[in-house]
Amino acid sequence: MTRQIVVVGAGYTGLAAAKLATRWTDARVTLINAADRFVERVRLHQLAAGQRLRDLPLTELLKGTGVELVVDRVTGIDAEARTLRLANSAREVGYDHLIYAVGSVADLTSVPGAAEHAFSLADNDDALRLKRRLADSEVVAVVGGGLTGIEAAAELAEANPALKVRLVDRGELGAGLSERGKKHLRRTFARLGVELRENAGVSEVRPDGLVLADGAHVAADTVVWTVGFRVPDLAERAGFAVDGNGRMIVDEEFRSISHPEVTAIGDAAAGRMRTGQELRMACATGMPSSQHAVRALADRLSGRQPRPLRFRYLNQCISLGRKDALVQFVHRDDTPREAILTGRKAALYKEAIVRGTIIFERHPAVPTSL
Template identity: 75%
Template sequence: MAIRVVVVGAGYTGLAAAKLVARWTDAAVTLINAEDRFVERVRLHQLAAGQQLRDLPLAGLLAGTGVHLVVDRVTGIDAEEKAVRLENSARAVRYDMLIYALGSAADMDSVPGVAEHAYTVATADEAVRLRERIDDSSVVAVVGGGLTGIEAAAELAEAHPDLKVRLVNGGELGAGLSRRGRDYLRRTFDRLGVEVVEQARVSEVRADGLVLADGGHIGADTVVWATGFTVPGLAGEAGLAVDEEGRLVVDEMLRSVSHPEVTGVGDAAAVRLRSGQELRMACATGLPSAQHAARAIADRLAGRAPRPIRFRYLNQCISLGRRDALVQFVHADDSPREAVLTGRKAALYKEAIVRGTILFERYPAIPASL
């Protein structure tokens, strides 16, 4: 009987890992996902701004691979019985090996009022809700100065020039960028008319905007919450070792440190290198990690010793609307170099990277240098 490998989550890492395990081993691979479509999460700010994204049925991306697709929501994992429970099926899906790739979601519970009054770009449905809301808005406050917040603010400002966009950040804008990167980001926001509010900690979200920790108020018809992510609690509920954020703790071969038959990839796994560096949530992390995880599984099934993950970052690519972008080149540990690429060339570079993610999902054995 073939080894049963079950993959939960068909995002960037789960889809690639499932296809690679099916290609590199004789295992029977089952991929479980709540939706029947692949979501280009890195483009959801574009969807919120009114653009259409391509339709990517998972069945088409899996055609000819031998991967069995199950469209259902995972409600639990029984680590002792090695079984995955589903929302719409009385029968659990049993596994010999499990790849945990459930990803992350916007953190809607850390600040009062976020769940009731804020919008996000974390899922396609949420991005569509925001798009519909924008039509009735005159002032939008985007909370969060990370890549998601920066891209969302720029995209909305460019697509809706009559819309007042405010970016509210608890620290300094572009704190992880080089001096040249920060300067370019500020000039771009000035050009787009984005008002930047720094060192502003939000204590509550209301229907009329934001309440700050110092008692101040920032008015907005619509609030976009782009700060902080949370992961599903299924790993911890199953008794798997997790960190303080609920992410599956894995070793250098991406195996669960408590249950070695479980492999973790993507945002829901806490991956640390021998140096102690923790890899950030990003496609740049997830795609090479998916390849490594699938190769490690193939090695174990073939009786070979898997190699520890080796990883280095190259750049951070930030879209600033459709005609502008910022590419921040970084050291191997993700700290910024002074060098940046900006303007139209950077926009083309960024677009090539984003298109490359779909090429990778179609042919995940290609080098993941994204």
Template identity: 65%
Template sequence: MAEHVVVVGAGYAGLAAAKLAARWTGSRVTLVNERDRFVERVRLHELAAGRRLRDLPLRDLLAGSGVELVVDRVTGIDLAAREVRLTGGALGYDRLVYALGSHADPGVPGAAGHAHSVSTLEDAERLAAALAGARAVAVVGGGLTGIEAAAELAEARPDLAVALVTGGGFGEALSVKGRRHVRRVFDRLGVTVHDGAGVTAVDADGVALGTGGRVAADAVVWAAGFAVPDLARAAGLAVDAAGRVLVDHTLTSVSHPDVLAIGDAAVIRRRDGLELRMACATGLPTAQKAVRALARRRRGAEPGPLDFRYVNQCVSLGRRDGLIQFVDADDRPREFVLTGRLAARYKELVVRGTVLVERYPAIPAG
């Protein structure tokens, strides 16, 4: 009887892993996801700004792959019994691929009740509704998610006063040229930047700053960090302090060899010890690596270490501008960037290409 592989989570990493497992290992594969649609998470700031996204039914993306889709929510994992607990029952497995991803981490008082995010489809839809009658919005977080959200909202809604608030320096992950371009775009779009001003609380009227001031807002977007579900820790998998699964160079759990963990849900390191950041750009290649390692072991071969090199960071700045920040292999910014409409087209091609890889996941993803 063929081994039963269950993949939980149909994000960028999980969907690709399920299709590759069916293709490369000959296993019976079941994919579990709480909704029947694939969500382009990297576009959710566009949805929040009022743009409609493509409808991508999972059954269409899985057509011809042999993967069985179960639409249900995972409530727990019984590692001893090798069962995934769902709201509608339980599902047994021989091997589990854990790919439940991450979500926004509202880490200050009031953020959970008053802030919105762009980390899930439902979050982005609620934010869009909250912005319908808003006159001012504060985006908390100076990373790429916050920068993209602030620019998108400012371009789509010229009537909206947009402020970006960050505890660190503005655009710290970017090169000098990259930061200058983003600042020019923000100036053109009218986005106000409050850097070096950590948020200490969120309420219905905006955010309180550690410097003692306030930024008034009708809506707050929280883009200041991500967390993972507590299911792995609760199940008894070895995890780090944040609850991400600890894995070896083949993406196999260090505590349970019948479990693989990929994407944002895992602590993934290259052979030199560099930890990969949470991103779609790392999720797809690690899914390929995990399933390829599984297939090699099936053939009696020993998988090699993860070999991953960063190339660039793609940042949308509305629909007509962008920044392609080229980086070295270790993700350090270089003083080489693409900007403007060319960068916007580049980013759009990358995002569309990501869905192409989900349809044909054997295409190299990085």
């Protein structure tokens, strides 16, 4: 009997995994996704700033692969019966092997008022809502000084010179970067006119802006929330082993430690290096790990011993508008080197990386490196 592999989620990891599974195994492969389009999540700050993104229908990206696409939302997993429940269909989808690639969503639950008054950049609809809101905005406060917040603040400021942009961060701007990297961020934000509020925790989001932990008010008619992401609770509700954030706990082959017939990749998987360091949520993690995970699954199905996980990082690429960027080179464990690349060359480098993600989705068997 032909095995059935079902992939849930068609983001950067899920789409690639489905295509690799049809190439490297003899199983029937079904890909389930809530939308019929691939979302370039790493470009959503550009969409919010008013730029047009390319249209990427999943049917076009899957053409000729043999992958069955089901456009629907998975509402539940029966781990014992190995079936999936769908939102818009009475039928259940059975699997022999499940690849869990559901990604992550913005966490708007940690601070009062965020869900009601803040905008996020977690998906295409969120970015379009923010774009419409910005058309009537004069002051925007971006909460969060991680990579998403930095890119959003710079993009919005460059694309809308009349817009006042404020970045509010609970810590130091660019805390994970080298000293040279931090200095470049500050110079860039000064050039773009982005106002910084560091070491400022947010206690409430209101229609007129932010209330900080010390009681101060940061005025803004639009708030962009980039602090933290959370994963869907499908795995936890199904009884799979998850960590404190709901991410599925996996071994070196990215198999669930409680249900080895399930492979988890991308943001919803709590993968680790051999040193024990947890892999961060990023395309730079998801794309090569999806290759490793599907190769390991294919090896198991063919009776071969999978190769050990070898994983390293090379850099972090941060866009700072369309004409500038910061490429922070890192050690294999993702800690920063002093070496950086900035300016126009860095912007071209970053653009090449982003375009490369789509090349990867079209040809996911091409070797990747970090």
